[in-house]
Amino acid sequence: SQTIHQWPATLVQPVGSPLSLECTVEGTSNPNLYWYRQAAGRGLQLLFYSVGIGQISSEVPQNLSASRPQDRQFILSSKKLLLSDSGFYLCAWRGQGYNSPLHFGNGTRLTVT
Amino acid sequence: ILNVEQSPQSLHVQEGDSTNFTCSFPSSNFYALHWYRWETAKSPEALFVMTLNGDEKKKGRISATLNTKEGYSYLYIKGSQPEDSATYLCASTYSGGGADGLTFGKGTHLIIQP
Numbered sequence: 001s002q003t004i005h006q007w008p009a010t011l012v013q014p015v016g017s018p019l020s021l022e023c024t025v026e027g028t029s030n031p032n033l034y035w036y037r038q039a040a041g042r043g044l045q046l047l048f049y050s051v052g053i054g055q056i057s058s059e060v061p062q063n064l065s066a067s068r069p070q071d072r073q074f075i076l077s078s079k080k081l082l083l084s085d086s087g088f089y090l091c092a093w094r095g096q097g098y099n100s101p102l103h104f105g106n107g108t109r110l111t112v113t
Numbered sequence: 114i115l116n117v118e119q120s121p122q123s124l125h126v127q128e129g130d131s132t133n134f135t136c137s138f139p140s141s142n143f144y145a146l147h148w149y150r151w152e153t154a155k156s157p158e159a160l161f162v163m164t165l166n167g168d169e170k171k172k173g174r175i176s177a178t179l180n181t182k183e184g185y186s187y188l189y190i191k192g193s194q195p196e197d198s199a200t201y202l203c204a205s206t207y208s209g210g211g212a213d214g215l216t217f218g219k220g221t222h223l224i225i226q227p
Contacts, residue, residue, distance in 0.1 A: 036217075
């Protein structure tokens with residue numbers, strides 16, 4: 001069966017510090033991978049998606065970046081965090097096809113102070 | 114930017130009562146409509162994926178319908194139980210949506226009162 005791991009679960013970082021969130025998927029090959037964010041009082045916002053190794057598409061311009069160094073590994077990074085980066089970050093994967101559901105990780109609660 | 118709207122934003126229901134809420138979405142270039150349940154301290158879990166106009170899906174006491182021509186979907190919960198308390202998210206995907214990326218609504222926060 002497929003599993004998705006996301007870490008850390010919580011993170012408190014000062015403004016201007018770097019960020020690295022990691023997500024790995026097991027039990028499937030060539031998944032589509034996604035980073036979503038839920039800011040306070042808002043819905044889930046798609047940040048990045050990837051259809052393959054090294055292929056990253058950004059949906060929302062910001063000071064975050066994503067990388068996919070391996071087929072089942074997806075990393076969300078920032079060189080310098082802003083207060084507005086606080087939120088709940090979710091990694092997810094899908095199989096191929098528009099009718100495949102998203103499978104989410106447990107999320108990371110990021111607080112930028 | 115695609116707008117997926119959900120109503121109501123929050124809902125209090127007595128245990129044992131049935132309830133329903135709405136997801137509306139643009140009907141042009143539509144591919145699929147997803148429903149997810151997001152319980153506190155857990156990650157969102159897929160309930161249904163529907164693609165065809167008139168689709169109806171059921172999982173236990175929860176069911177959903179889809180009208181792609183007018184751009185809405187209903188989620189029904191029959192005989193609500195405390196464990197149904199959660200935020201229910203709908204999301205749609207469109208042709209040209211980019212890796213089939215889903216656009217989410219803000220959710221309906223359902224609270225079942227004993």
